[in-house]
Amino acid sequence: MDAVFSNFDEYLKAFSLTIALFVVSGIGALVFGTILASFRVGPVPLLRGFASLYVTLVRNTPLLMIFVLFAIGGVRIGWNFKFVEDIEVFGWNASAFFVRSCIALTVYTSAFVCEALRSGVNSVDLGQAEAARAIGLPFMKVMTLVVLPQAFRAVIGPMTSVIVALIKNTSVAAAFGMAEATATMRIFTNNNADERLGIFLMFAIGYVVIVEVVAFSSYALERKMKVAR
Amino acid sequence: MRFTTTKAFVLCAGLGLALTACGEAGNSGGGDVDVDVAKDAASSFADGSRMKELAEDGKITIGVKFDQPGIGFKGATDDQPQGFDPEVGRILAASLGIESDKIVWKETISDNREPFLQAGEVDIVIASYSITDERRKVVGQAGPYYVTGQQLLVAKDSSISTLADVKGKEVCSVTGSTSLDNIKKEGAVPRGFDTYSECVDQVVDGAVDAMTTDGAILMGYAAEQPDALKVAVDPFSEERYGVGYSKDHPEMCQWIVDALKKSQDDGVWAKAFEATLGKSGVETPTPPSADACS
Numbered sequence: 001m002d003a004v005f006s007n008f009d010e011y012l013k014a015f016s017l018t019i020a021l022f023v024v025s026g027i028g029a030l031v032f033g034t035i036l037a038s039f040r041v042g043p044v045p046l047l048r049g050f051a052s053l054y055v056t057l058v059r060n061t062p063l064l065m066i067f068v069l070f071a072i073g074g075v076r077i078g079w080n081f082k083f084v085e086d087i088e089v090f091g092w093n094a095s096a097f098f099v100r101s102c103i104a105l106t107v108y109t110s111a112f113v114c115e116a117l118r119s120g121v122n123s124v125d126l127g128q129a130e131a132a133r134a135i136g137l138p139f140m141k142v143m144t145l146v147v148l149p150q151a152f153r154a155v156i157g158p159m160t161s162v163i164v165a166l167i168k169n170t171s172v173a174a175a176f177g178m179a180e181a182t183a184t185m186r187i188f189t190n191n192n193a194d195e196r197l198g199i200f201l202m203f204a205i206g207y208v209v210i211v212e213v214v215a216f217s218s219y220a221l222e223r224k225m226k227v228a229r
Numbered sequence: 230m231r232f233t234t235t236k237a238f239v240l241c242a243g244l245g246l247a248l249t250a251c252g253e254a255g256n257s258g259g260g261d262v263d264v265d266v267a268k269d270a271a272s273s274f275a276d277g278s279r280m281k282e283l284a285e286d287g288k289i290t291i292g293v294k295f296d297q298p299g300i301g302f303k304g305a306t307d308d309q310p311q312g313f314d315p316e317v318g319r320i321l322a323a324s325l326g327i328e329s330d331k332i333v334w335k336e337t338i339s340d341n342r343e344p345f346l347q348a349g350e351v352d353i354v355i356a357s358y359s360i361t362d363e364r365r366k367v368v369g370q371a372g373p374y375y376v377t378g379q380q381l382l383v384a385k386d387s388s389i390s391t392l393a394d395v396k397g398k399e400v401c402s403v404t405g406s407t408s409l410d411n412i413k414k415e416g417a418v419p420r421g422f423d424t425y426s427e428c429v430d431q432v433v434d435g436a437v438d439a440m441t442t443d444g445a446i447l448m449g450y451a452a453e454q455p456d457a458l459k460v461a462v463d464p465f466s467e468e469r470y471g472v473g474y475s476k477d478h479p480e481m482c483q484w485i486v487d488a489l490k491k492s493q494d495d496g497v498w499a500k501a502f503e504a505t506l507g508k509s510g511v512e513t514p515t516p517p518s519a520d521a522c523s
Contacts, residue, residue, distance in 0.1 A: 075436045174404050177420035186340060186405025193343045194366040
């Protein structure tokens with residue numbers, strides 16, 4: 001464990017990158033997954049078809065292959081996202097590698113967010129949507145004002161599982177140019193073969209801490225959102 | 230490698246010497262170099278030693294890399310790995326009286342070399358395995374049998390010509406490798422990939438500015454695509470490749486050192502080098518002398 005403590009800044013840097021990957025692709029997946037879920041329950045057949053095809057394709061494809069598609073295949077045909085390196089936000093700019101990893105994680109996680117949310121939509125009483133329509137609200141308003149808020153409340157538990165899976169899935173980026181926690185752990189074990197177990201434990205604890213923070217916030221949220229039925 | 234085999238085949242066929250000449254050129258059974266397999270090797274080792282057990286079993290499991298042309302490479306359709314490391318493995322096996330086709334090759338990646346040795350998954354590891362003090366605490370490492378150094382592989386038209394040029398540039402290698410750590414200390418942005426071939430593709434596609442690892446490996450890739458890639462920068466580290474063995478069998482060290490010494494003296498080591506790494510155009514170096522076994 002000495003190896004970790006004497007290079008603690010490296011350890012923290014690695015986990016901040018893991019968290020950055022998680023936060024950016026988590027927000028992306030929640031937004032895109034919600035849009036997909038609205039498509040799936042919406043009135044337009046073309047969008048319904050697109051969303052269900054998307055979920056079928058992406059959910060059945062291993063994350064590693066989606067990474068290969070965006071981080072290796074895409075680059076080959078010119079989709080390298082190099083332009084993002086010129087964009088600066090608050091003095092911080094993302095690398096093309098970071099963006100490619102976030103896209104892969106977002107594309108993958110969105111399918112699961114969509115399905116979790118769809119089950120939540122199904123749990124909303126049909127009368128709610130009918131009442132909203134009866135007072136003349138268009139589909140978008142029905143979803144954003146009436147259905148989705150109730151659906152989100154119903155799926156906090158399963159959505160947490162999707163998010164927790166995303167945290168751990170960020171480790172796949174280790175093989176695609178990101179020096180995040182798992183990649184840094186491999187550097188540590190390679191340089192300190194005699195401390196393999198200690199290093200492994202330290203990095204495992206790092207992941208546990210992040211997951212527990214998310215899990216506890218989800219419990220808190222669940223308690224706050226609880227409604228009498 | 231594949232190219233030269235094809236060329237040799239075309240040449241042979243063209244000259245009409247097909248059967249007799251080409252029979253030797255193929256390497257159906259084992260390596261590129263003929264190694265004399267020791268007769269009755271078991272009797273020359275002390276009772277109870279691991280070498281005697283292996284020689285009596287007539288079988289040895291060797292961990293090598295499968296993705297480093299010139300060093301240790303096995304294509305999807307090959308049945309035997311090719312490269313300098315497998316050749317060294319064949320030399321060592323031969324000194325135990327084990328034929329090349331009785332060697333069980335197991336792919337080891339950088340991450341699992343120590344665990345494989347400790348768990349007895351492999352008997353020895355010959356996998357571009359640099360000797361370090363930390364590694365010697367958990368496993369035995371005999372050698373070195375080859376000394377190389379870290380260099381850069383860049384696109385043919387790249388402006389990188391000195392080590393200082395990598396500052397701020399993106400440089401890839403295998404995730405977790407020492408090379409990646411070293412280049413980071415030079416101010417480059419490290420980009421880790423699972424395999425060297427993915428990393429080479431990134432250089433060719435222009436997604437990263439350079440690839441870094443031991444010069445021996447880079448030369449193999451540069452030789453495969455001479456129009457797109459070149460090796461730049463003089464070696465800036467010293468990697469001493471050693472043979473890994475389990476600490477449970479410390480007696481293996483002396484056997485490895487002796488067998489290496491013998492192959493260096495009788496020229497087999499040089500032949501193995503010429504048939505593998507030497508193909509990329511580097512001169513055969515003077516073999517390094519191995520560390521004493523403690």
